[in-house]
Amino acid sequence: MTERVATTPGLFPLPDWAKETLSDLKGHQKGDLLSGNEGPEIVSTYADVRSELIDDQLDAGLDRIVEGQARWDDMIAHPLTVADGVETGGIVRYYDNNNFYRDPRVVSEPTASGDVAEELASASDQLPADDDVALQAVLPGPYSLSELATNETGADAEAFRESIAAFLAAEVEALGDHETLFLLEPSLVEQPPEDGVDAQASDAIDRVASATDADVVVHTYWGAIPEKPYAHLLDADIDAVGLDLVTGDRDDSVYNVQEYGAPDSVALGVVDGQNTLVEEPETIAERVGWFEEQLPVGGFETTYVTSNTELFYLPENKYQAKLNALAAGVEVLS
């Protein structure tokens, strides 16, 4: 019997009050963005935000709770922009969106900061001692992070990817207890690795995934992973691949799973993280059912039911509505 788990890939929007407070405290310019050594007033504002984002998830009834990543000014490039060995460059476009982040210019081997581990520890302190909810860590996957960064280390592309994987593995080792780790890998779809690089990407993911005992979900979005990188991804020791059933041709993702198989579990992006239209719980259940019906073998161990993308693209009220919809969708399935 498949266990259905309602969760998200994290990176939530700031509550509206915090948008204003933090922009007053920090400023609007490139140099004002987060560097990892913010002062006490900013730290305490983010602590309030974290509590609120955790409450949003508990109120909605999600099964996995994320920290919310409200501090990630540079979206999934965040772990690098607060690391040593990295200088922040110009503002560059975040994938195919009207969003921008600071280009992390990696000038020497980046060293893990433990910044994300600290966030997770703070989140952990706020979780109720309750068997029904568990903590989920979120990090970029090594392939996407190396694609988002600029390599100024002098090392070749392969060595650079390895150094990013080592960096992320160290960040993962620093994490406290977590039930699940989501590694966000949109670049596997957006800038898919070419022949040869696909195997390296899989090795890099394996290295990061091996640094935790938790269940690791490699979550992809903005379409389907091309066949070869998908097949290589399965060589990594991971528990689930996350597939986007909202954007792009979902039949391509089904085909990959039919043709090449999948780990024991799967994550399905069935709620649109980039549109304010809120899905009905029945629609969410139908999308999960549609996917599961097309696979010949008997069920997955776990199906993570999630939004396809991060949720920071949405206004506050719609982000909350999406959390509610995810939990209600899983309720319908059970």
Next chain:
Amino acid sequence: MVRVPDVNRDQFRPKSHPNDHFLLTTVVGSYPKPKWLNRADDLVDDPDSKFDADDLAEAHDDACRLITHEHERAGLDTVVDGEMRRNEMVEFFAHRIPGYEFNGPVKVWGHNYFDKPSVVEPVEYDEPWLVDEFEFTSDVAERPVKVPITGPYTLGFWAFNEAYETTEDLVYDLADLVNEEVEALVEAGAQYIQIDEPALATTPEDHAIVHEALDRITAGIDDDVRIGLHVCYGDYSRIYPELNEFPIDEFDVELCNGDYEQVEVFTDPDFEPDLALGVVDAHTAEVESVAEIKRNIKQGLRIVPPEKLTISPDCGLKLLPREIAYGKTENMVTAVREVEAELDAGEIDLENPLADE
């Protein structure tokens, strides 16, 4: 295909124009708001203040009058009110188009947010969007007034689409509404319209959607109305030469920002519409010298002959300090008039306009 820029250009030549050659001077649109206007915008939301919506309307009128005259003082051939009544280029229109709703701000980058609207029903045309604004500016201006309108591609793709099967479908419906608005503006006397499509700069592969939208916008619009298209800095090679087929009179580019490295993109094949060339940078707070701007103008002569060259700043100047924006505009006009005089005197080699630089 391209409209008829040679037919509608001369109406903007002032009677007192000092030179035989005429490089049309204009602006992209937005201009720094006077500080008191920003205060007034905040004050009207303050429940403890007596400052009300009528007072704000008066403040907007005053600001439009001020900036229109500031443009004339700088010597521009065609002027804009600096978009003093507009807050943001999508929001302003979304508030006027039934079918949109607002849910709150979303992140663009860092702590910069945008009230990204959602399209929740098919869009409709209700009241005119800009006719009052145009009539007011036209009344206070001595020079012809240009009207910038956010284009349907940007109005569609910079919103959440809840109501249409595809965002492309939404764009075409919006293009039909823009066409109605252009007709209403022309009816009110407008002769120079600029469609702003910054969203195309980030997704140039969608040029065919913009083309189809422009076909709809310009349907039934007389040849004597000048239609421009402004696309902000991006990889122009992705939309060239396709843009030669767009039904426009003028294409306005932001090339100063990239130090004219992309000029060659536009030289083969020949550039079909008139070229509106950005010659001052909208992102640097130093006023370029007249000599530097003259060199920039000559970059445009590498693409088109003088009779097809319009001169403008790179983009809207609204993020600059006001005195810098004015300084850039004034120097720009001075530089244009000097280049015209040099052209009259045969001092510029049109085969190699930068030969003396």
